[in-house]
Amino acid sequence: MFVRQQQFINKEWTNVHTAPGFTNTGCSLVLVFGSGEEIIKPDVYTMLKSEYPNAEIVIGSTAGEIINESVYDDTIVVTAIAFERTGLRSASLNMNDYVSSYDAGAALMKLLDAEDLASVFVLSDGAVVNGSELVAGLNDNNNKKVTTAGGLAGDAARFQQTFTGLNAIPSPGNVVAIGFYGAHLAVGHGSMGGWDEFGPERTITKADKNVLLELDGKSALELYKQYLGDYVNDLPASALLFPLSLKDSGSKNVVVRTILAINEELSSMTFAGNMPEGGKVRLMKANFDKLIDASNIAAVGTAVTNAVSKPDLAILISCVGRKLILQQRISEEVEAARDFFGANVPITGFYSYGEISPLKESMSCELHNQTMTILTLSEI
Amino acid sequence: MTHLPDSAIELHKVLQKQIAKNLPEKFWRDTEILTFLSVVSGYYNTVERDKKITEHAFAISEKEYQAVVTDITRKNKILHDAMLQLKAAIATLQPEAASAFDDSDEDISAVINYLMELILRSKELEQHLIHAKDAAEQASSAKSDFLSVMSHEIRTPLNAIIGYIHLLTQEDPLPSQTTYLNILTISAKNLMSLINDVLDFSKIEEGKVIFADSDMDLRKLVQDVRLANKIRADENGDILKVMMDEDVPRYVKGDITRLTQILNNLISNAIKFTKNGRVTIELQLKSKKGKYAEILFLIKDTGIGISKENQQLIFERFTQAHSYITREYGGSGLGLTIIRSCSIYWRARYM
Numbered sequence: 001m002f003v004r005q006q007q008f009i010n011k012e013w014t015n016v017h018t019a020p021g022f023t024n025t026g027c028s029l030v031l032v033f034g035s036g037e038e039i040i041k042p043d044v045y046t047m048l049k050s051e052y053p054n055a056e057i058v059i060g061s062t063a064g065e066i067i068n069e070s071v072y073d074d075t076i077v078v079t080a081i082a083f084e085r086t087g088l089r090s091a092s093l094n095m096n097d098y099v100s101s102y103d104a105g106a107a108l109m110k111l112l113d114a115e116d117l118a119s120v121f122v123l124s125d126g127a128v129v130n131g132s133e134l135v136a137g138l139n140d141n142n143n144k145k146v147t148t149a150g151g152l153a154g155d156a157a158r159f160q161q162t163f164t165g166l167n168a169i170p171s172p173g174n175v176v177a178i179g180f181y182g183a184h185l186a187v188g189h190g191s192m193g194g195w196d197e198f199g200p201e202r203t204i205t206k207a208d209k210n211v212l213l214e215l216d217g218k219s220a221l222e223l224y225k226q227y228l229g230d231y232v233n234d235l236p237a238s239a240l241l242f243p244l245s246l247k248d249s250g251s252k253n254v255v256v257r258t259i260l261a262i263n264e265e266l267s268s269m270t271f272a273g274n275m276p277e278g279g280k281v282r283l284m285k286a287n288f289d290k291l292i293d294a295s296n297i298a299a300v301g302t303a304v305t306n307a308v309s310k311p312d313l314a315i316l317i318s319c320v321g322r323k324l325i326l327q328q329r330i331s332e333e334v335e336a337a338r339d340f341f342g343a344n345v346p347i348t349g350f351y352s353y354g355e356i357s358p359l360k361e362s363m364s365c366e367l368h369n370q371t372m373t374i375l376t377l378s379e380i
Numbered sequence: 381m382t383h384l385p386d387s388a389i390e391l392h393k394v395l396q397k398q399i400a401k402n403l404p405e406k407f408w409r410d411t412e413i414l415t416f417l418s419v420v421s422g423y424y425n426t427v428e429r430d431k432k433i434t435e436h437a438f439a440i441s442e443k444e445y446q447a448v449v450t451d452i453t454r455k456n457k458i459l460h461d462a463m464l465q466l467k468a469a470i471a472t473l474q475p476e477a478a479s480a481f482d483d484s485d486e487d488i489s490a491v492i493n494y495l496m497e498l499i500l501r502s503k504e505l506e507q508h509l510i511h512a513k514d515a516a517e518q519a520s521s522a523k524s525d526f527l528s529v530m531s532h533e534i535r536t537p538l539n540a541i542i543g544y545i546h547l548l549t550q551e552d553p554l555p556s557q558t559t560y561l562n563i564l565t566i567s568a569k570n571l572m573s574l575i576n577d578v579l580d581f582s583k584i585e586e587g588k589v590i591f592a593d594s595d596m597d598l599r600k601l602v603q604d605v606r607l608a609n610k611i612r613a614d615e616n617g618d619i620l621k622v623m624m625d626e627d628v629p630r631y632v633k634g635d636i637t638r639l640t641q642i643l644n645n646l647i648s649n650a651i652k653f654t655k656n657g658r659v660t661i662e663l664q665l666k667s668k669k670g671k672y673a674e675i676l677f678l679i680k681d682t683g684i685g686i687s688k689e690n691q692q693l694i695f696e697r698f699t700q701a702h703s704y705i706t707r708e709y710g711g712s713g714l715g716l717t718i719i720r721s722c723s724i725y726w727r728a729r730y731m
Contacts, residue, residue: 286433287433287434288426289430
């Protein structure tokens with residue numbers, strides 16, 4: 001497996017790193033993460049297509065780009081991959097053609113299903129797709145129980161429109177999935193938030209998908225505002241500092257759920273993932289050092305799942321919320337991952353509107369908010 | 381004191397103080413040092429935000445903690461009061477038990493143990509009662525069995541007696557002998573019918589009787605019953621009348637034998653206790669729902685009647701309204717019991 005990394009920065013393309021043995025024609029997969037404004041320019045896709053004629057080109061908009069140790073805004077990071085012994089198949093569909101995000105997830109998984117399917121990478125629209133439903137659709141049709149991971153595209157800190165595309169100029173509403181085939185790909189995954197839970201546990205008593213209405217029979221928004229105290233004046237921005245932890249009834253796993261919007265009229269809160277009735281929630285708070293440490297823990301997690309500590313490529317998918325909170329310290333979380341992988345592992349990634357990854361080894365994938373999620377690829 | 385340059389004004393307040401105090405003035409305008417200081421200042425800012433958030437979370441936790449403590453105190457008070465109430469109740473109901481507990485509410489397990497013992501005891505008592513009831517039922521059933529066996533055993537020689545009396549009457553007896561033989565015949569037949577009643581009753585008691593569901597002509601049935609009882613009515617000087625309403629369905633399904641038996645029993649009873657009076661059999665349609673009809677059989681007589689307090693008694697086995705009745709009118713006291721048992725099967729009522 002050979003990797004080439006490029007970046008479009010200050011209106012210019014620069015070659016960041018090219019592994020010896022990499023050839024443009026031998027390249028079969030190109031991952032492109034960039035600001036929405038830049039990646040929808042037709043020149044970008046045209047240039048990449050002519051440079052990598054035999055590759056599947058996957059493009060997604062971001063809330064920030066990650067390349068090696070650094071975090072950027074308004075750039076494009078390109079990772080071109082030449083696999084030696086791994087087969088690929090791609091699939092893409094648009095939400096306009098599907099009734100629900102669940103159906104879209106199910107359809108994608110069916111398109112990629114095969115006897116030797118080894119892993120699936122998903123890059124989804126982050127504005128019109130319901131991430132929880134998409135993940136449920138993927139899981140229910142994951143017959144080989146292969147590692148499925150990826151993320152939802154971002155739109156800087158605007159939360160309006162995201163762009164994704166497969167072998168095309170990216171556009172809204174697309175969900176792209178890449179299937180990896182064969183026995184020679186080792187996939188590692190790790191996901192960690194680093195948030196502190198506090199306060200009493202409460203039960204979701206009224207909710208509709210990702211809209212939360214009541215906790216313990218009382219208005220969830222009123223309760224949340226009581227918690228926020230003085231921070232209530234900074235809503236909705238301050239909601240990023242205090243997400244909720246969610247434990248589905250009957251499940252031990254805790255996922256983080258970010259508040260995307262609040263509606264005073266309906267006394268409702270909209271989250272970046274479903275809030276199932278019967279689920280248990282607790283308040284969470286940011287702890288900057290723990291958020292950064294979490295990135296290192298996620299990196300360690302990738303080696304636990306596939307026993308490879310120096311992968312051929314590490315893909316970091318981190319939440320936009322972390323970037324808004326950590327502000328100038330944001331590159332520290334990428335450095336924390338670098339600390340584990342060492343100097344020579346190529347790192348790419350982006351800030352997303354939702355991370356997709358299993359929480360532990362050999363479990364179905366889940367939608368996360370506010371985590372650093374890392375996916376590693378190595379050919380063995 | 382010299383003021384820091386404008387470029388340092390953005391720095392964290394604590395850092396500004398530290399610079400003013402500890403960094404020689406010659407470095408204050410050094411761009412490289414200032415760049416470094418702005419990074420340090422950024423870290424100061426995040427640490428401060430972190431501290432604020434942590435303090436806020438602590439304040440929320442503290443508030444929740446106080447709420448939980450208040451709630452626990454309130455619940456403890458309720459528990460304490462409930463314990464006192466419970467003890468007071470026990471003391472009132474069983475004064476001797478009250479001394480087992482002290483005044484604190486810490487001996488809850490002693491109270492629970494005491495209550496558990498009470499419940500166990502009452503359960504035990506309940507079991508005893510159930511056993512006693514079962515035993516009584518078994519004894520009663522044994523009695524019925526004995527009656528039924530004995531009746532069979534008595535019937536065999538009785539049949540022989542009746543047979544030989546009949547043969548004797550064929551042998552031209554003397555007039556005085558004829559009188560004795562007639563008395564013997566009547567007595568033997570009375571005995572036979574008494575034994576048949578006993579047999580019938582024990583069969584019903586054991587649930588061995590199966591009710592038929594055959595077609596029957598109600599008009600013919602009541603006429604037959606009238607005819608069968610006419611001779612005895614004539615003997616008592618009674619007028620026996622049948623009245624059947626127009627709307628009573630003539631053809632119905634049911635058990636002819638049992639219905640005849642019940643009517644015969646009631647009518648012969650009525651005749652038995654009526655001298656020179658009137659006995660009426662009346663049929664009325666009470667209601668009709670689909671294929672089910674509720675028919676009222678009314679047996680009226682102008683006889684001695686039954687007092688209110690005895691009306692409950694007459695359906696009990698071996699019981700008559702008055703013990704003198706047996707002496708004056710005869711009978712086993714089984715007739716009405718048999719018809720009541722039959723009627724329960726039909727969900728009929730006696731009024």
